[in-house]
Amino acid sequence: MATGVFPSEQVTFPLTRTSALVRLEAFLPLAGHAYARMRNLDHGPKGHVHVSRLSAALRRRLISEEEVVAAVLARHGLVAAEKFISEVFWRTYWKGWLEQRPSVWSGYLQSVDRAQMRLDADAGLVGRHAEACSSRSGIDCFDAWVTELKTTGYLHNWARMQFASIWIFTLGLPWELGAAFMLDRLTDGDPASNTLSWRWVAGLHTTGKAYLANADRIRELTGGRFAPNSLAASVVIPADSIEVPPAAPPRVFNTPDHSSPTVLLLTVEDLSLETMSALDPLNVRALAVMPCETNADRESLEDAVARTRLRWPDAVVLGSLNPAALDNAKASGCRQVVTGFAPVGPTADRLELLRQEAAQEGLLFAEHLRDWDRQAWPHCRKGFFALKQKIPILINAESHRP
Ligand SMILES: Cc1cc2nc3c(=O)[nH]c(=O)nc-3n(C[C@H](O)[C@H](O)[C@H](O)COP(=O)(O)OP(=O)(O)OC[C@H]3O[C@@H](n4cnc5c(N)ncnc54)[C@H](O)[C@@H]3O)c2cc1C
Known part of the structure; x- marks a missing residue:
């Protein structure tokens, strides 16, 4: 039974790592059986208290799926938190499915x-x-x-x-x-x-x-807020405008060379690289960002830059990684650009252009794919059920008993 009280004024969507961690902590009591019972209630813009509203932070990985799932498991165990955890895995599933059918x-x-x-x-x-x-x-x-x-x-x-x-x-x-x-x-x-x-x-x-x-x-x-009439009584499935190919292996990419002087590039696809022990050995000489268009992306990116600077205080801040910044990076001794893996979407498209520009400067372009994705994506080739069955193994549930 949930014991937590979720303050009704918390209606915003965390866009910094700290606020996402605070939101996770506040939501934890509600992530077990209470979530399974009440997650579908829609009580309006100020009443979304039965769901976490962590998606804007998870989408940018200000906080990771792994962190959220570990905290929820530690609090409730897999049986009580099964519904919440499988919802988080829907994000992983869609991402993995699309990655294998770009x-x-x-x-x-x-x-x-x-x-x-x-x-x-x-x-x-x-x-x-x-x-x-x-x-x-x-x-x-x-x-x-x-x-x-x-x-x-x-x-x-x-x-x-x-x-x-x-x-x-x-x-x-x-x-x-x-x-x-x-x-x-x-x-x-x-x-x-x-x-x-x-x-x-x-x-x-x-x-x-x-x-x-x-x-x-x-x-x-909706608690009687709405009484729609004239809704369709049956479905007419539209003709598919897209040819769906069979799943193919995710695209090939370079992995970081830990000894190479590095420009660390932050994009909205992964904004907590500084928390990852796998990147500890990196020789980070410079930091750069991929320019973004929305206020939400900008706010998240600024937060990530501030945290990354604390983690690598000696790194030069280059700003946006355009051809001039690549020149500067090379002049300051960098030999590679490292970024978080960008899944299918606009960021990956822009990175491909940047990769070509970096190659012209003689810089290697490398990406870090999180273990979470690497381990889950092979199970995202068909329906969600195939992934769902693997959840206990993927999260190593035994080690997270409350
Ligand atoms: C038509 C449609 C469009 C959607 N578009 C997006 C989108 O652009 N971006 C996006 O992040 N989500 C999308 N979703 C999934 C889902 O609606 C949101 O992730 C969820 O509502 C976010 O609110 P929350 O953080 O309070 O979720 P919670 O209920 O608290 O769930 C926890 C986390 O689990 C994940 N999650 C929950 N439900 C789903 C789901 N059905 N699919 C994938 N992940 C899920 C999210 O990361 C979410 O933050 C869409 C769903 C539908 C049906």
């Missing part, structure tokens, strides 16, 4: 463009889309969730499922545009979790199995 991400980007063109050519669709995106669909819960997403950058997981289902099956809008709309507005926006969750709701992940929102369940789980 063309699904590029295919998604192309199909967003195609869906946008279809929209532009269809006045009826354009109107429905505009109403949906501006909280004017006439479906009470959906309109409230659009407003919540826009004003807070967050939606409860269960609300995201209803949102996507209503978008696709009731409003008849292309799933790709819904996924893009959400990805652009979520503070935890993540290429793998977002794209693949939308595909799952649409019935494109598990063949023939789609998620249909239900008005009675919505009324019940």
Whole structure:
């Protein structure tokens, strides 16, 4: 039984490592049986007290999956915390699944463009889309969730499922545009979790199995806040705009050479590199960042830079790693750039360009893949169940008994 009291004013989403650790500590009492019972309740923007709201921090690895799972296991043990832990593994699953089918991400980007063109050519669709995106669909819960997403950058997981289902099956809008709309507005926006969750709701992940929102369940789980009518009574699974290939091994990358003078590059894909003992032997001479676009990314990155400077106080701070900074790095004796592994998505695309620029400067470009990903991804080739079965082994549950 949960004993913790979660202060209702804690409605923000941690974007520094310290605030993420504080949030984890505050949420721990609720991560056991209480989470399994109450995680689907959606009591509105100020009432998300039954879920951790750690996703924006986990997505950027201000705090790692391993740290969160270890703390929850130590508090509750695997039986009581099974639900929470398997939710954390959904993040790992989506990431591992996409890593082994990168063309699904590029295919998604192309199909967003195609869906946008279809929209532009269809006045009826354009109107429905505009109403949906501006909280004017006439479906009470959906309109409230659009407003919540826009004003807070967050939606409860269960609300995201209803949102996507209503978008696709009731409003008849292309799933790709819904996924893009959400990805652009979520503070935890993540290429793998977002794209693949939308595909799952649409019935494109598990063949023939789609998620249909239900008005009675919505009324019940939102504490009667909403009473939607006219929701779709059945699903029509959209034609798949993306060719899904069989799983292939993750891309090949260089691992760091510990003896080489190094520029350590921070990206929003892994913002707690300084906590990793595997990187202790690195000869870090300089620090650099990959420029970012959102305020949330900037805040997280600044926090990570401050922590990394404490860990390697003698390192020169180069700022953004552009060609001029690469020149400076080389001039200060660096021979390699090391960064956290960037999974499929915009950061990996930008790193590929940087890798080519670094090569022109004669610098090796290396990535550090966390053991968490390395060990879990081979089990992310098919459905989630294959990974779920391996969770006790992956987290070495025996050593975490409370
Ligand atoms: C349509 C749709 C779109 C989504 N888009 C994103 C996205 O862009 N970025 C993102 O991080 N998550 C996404 N999710 C997954 C999930 O909704 C969020 O991770 C979760 O709501 C975050 O809130 P929380 O931290 O309070 O979760 P909690 O319930 O406290 O869960 C703890 C952690 O487990 C992980 N988790 C929980 N549920 C899921 C899930 N279904 N899939 C993957 N990981 C999960 C998250 O890391 C989360 O922080 C999406 C889900 C759906 C259905």
